[in-house]
Amino acid sequence: MGDYTKLSATDAQNIIDLYGLGKITSLSSLSLGISNSNYKIEIDGSAYLLKVSNDKGFDHLKEEQEILTHLSESGFKFSLRPYSTKAGENVYIYEEYFGVIFPFIEGIAPGPCDQTCFEIGRGLATLHSLECDTEDIRSHHSVGFGPQEIVEYTESEKCPDDFKEIVEYIFPDKLVSFMELPLEKGIIHGDLYYDNTLFDENHLAVILDFEQAGVGEYLFDLGISISGTCLEKGRINSSLIDSYLNGYEDVRPLSIFERENLDKAIVIGFLSIALWRIKRFKEGSLNPLMANSYQELLSKAKIFWDDRTNNE
Incomplete structure (x- = not known):
């Protein structure tokens, strides 16, 4: 590929x-x-x-x-x-x-582990802590799929039934409460999975693929990154989340609102990338063999949400 x-x-x-x-x-x-x-x-x-x-x-x-x-x-x-x-x-x-x-940068694409999560957490927090003028930077909404785009898609005729069902199952309020949160914004990556990085001697060297970067909510970006990085055998691992947050908060502490709504952001991360796959592979022709690959993300979102809510 x-x-x-x-x-x-x-x-x-x-x-x-x-x-x-x-x-x-x-x-x-x-x-x-x-x-x-x-x-x-x-x-x-x-x-x-x-x-x-x-x-x-x-x-x-x-x-x-x-x-x-x-x-x-x-x-x-x-x-x-x-x-x-x-x-x-x-x-x-x-x-x-x-x-x-x-x-051309030499480096190794890491696998999920505590060190990987810690380093990527620090890297994303460094991006979120950057002091720079964002007036002329595009909005993430112009290239990616945030909460508003997810809700709007569920109301379209093209939306697959399984995508709509998962959104309504986890967010019966159609994400209204999440979108009303006073969240801090700035430049976000929008797709920081572990395979969008290169490491050198177990330390983060480069973050790749800023194609979905733009101005957006830091918590949304954090949710996407955790959903694609803190994985073990295809499921979110709580210990890896802890390692990720240790790295992240070493640079930028989470606000009360961010900490209380982190689980929702992780689910939104799954849904955001699932919608990206639907648009590119199912509705588009980028790779028809991956037309239903979004479904694995829906499954991960439901498993994670059920595990979290059942353990409360």
Whole structure:
């Protein structure tokens, strides 16, 4: 997965020429990513990651790179800054292709464990603690699926019955009480699962894939991250949540409202990514073989919610 667009050596060189980086000495495709085709390129001993967008629109991709540039300029150490073309653009256009180029970072994608959760918790809290101007940053609602989008989707004709049933089962008030909470906002990642990170010697090195980043509620972002990171044998593990929160609160303590509503945020995290999969795979054509993959997230959401409510 990830090598959807087949770039020839000539195509890759022509893209690199837009940046003036030199002559390619090595080109290899990488089986990473869903929305992009990815290539590792070597030039005079330096390595670069060339990404070709398969799914994202040009404007959304450009907005994403503007966020990454903004984070870099604000001192956030866990994200990559895109290279600019000779024309000063952070997204290239070549024939029918468009995409970005990043420095290539060596690292290991971790598995769920206490250290992984602690480190990712610290990383997300560092993002949430960043002091920067968000006036020109897009809203997460323009690219992702928060509580309002989840509720609105359940009222649409396209909504699968099982998705609607889970939302109504867990949130009979249609998430009204959650959406009325006075939650702190800022730049969020929107999809920080453990497989969107690289580690170096058991420490977080890079956070990847900011395609759903934007201005949103920190608690919502925390719920998404925990739902996809604190897992053991396909289920949320309470001990891993504790490790995650230890790392997170080492940098940014939770507010009373955030702590009291964390379980709801975790369920919303499952539902948000489930809706993303429905839109991309079931309604869209990004990967038809994954059309029903959203159902595993609905199952995880119900199991987690039942476990929490039964133990109260």
